[in-house]
Amino acid sequence: MAANSWFFYQQKIDSTGTPHSVTLHYEVHPKGVLRVTNRSDRSNISYEFISGQELDNFMIATRMYHDRVMRQVYGRNISLDKKTA
Numbered sequence: 505m506a507a508n509s510w511f512f513y514q515q516k517i518d519s520t521g522t523p524h525s526v527t528l529h530y531e532v533h534p535k536g537v538l539r540v541t542n543r544s545d546r547s548n549i550s551y552e553f554i555s556g557q558e559l560d561n562f563m564i565a566t567r568m569y570h571d572r573v574m575r576q577v578y579g580r581n582i583s584l585d586k587k588t589a
Contacts, residue, residue: 508532510566530554530562537562 508531515525529540536553554562571582 510562 510530510532512528512530513525515523517523523544525544527542529542531538531540536555537559539550539552539554539558541550541552574580574582
């Protein structure tokens with residue numbers, strides 16, 4: 505399940521000093537990537553499958569993260585692994 509769940513958290517302070525945060529939980533499903541949004545300034549949670557540029561950005565970011573972890577944590581060169589596959 506861990507490879508199918510990705511999280512993004514951001515907190516900003518507005519001009520009055522009030523903090524605002526958003527947590528995005530992306531769940532990878534066979535039919536697409538579901539974004540679950542939870543904002544500190546709203547009581548509701550929204551669910552939506554992503555598409556377009558957001559989906560493209562998600563795919564690029566998760567691939568970059570995976571490749572970096574494989575290189576820096578596990579010492580594996582992903583580009584060489586892909587060529588030998």
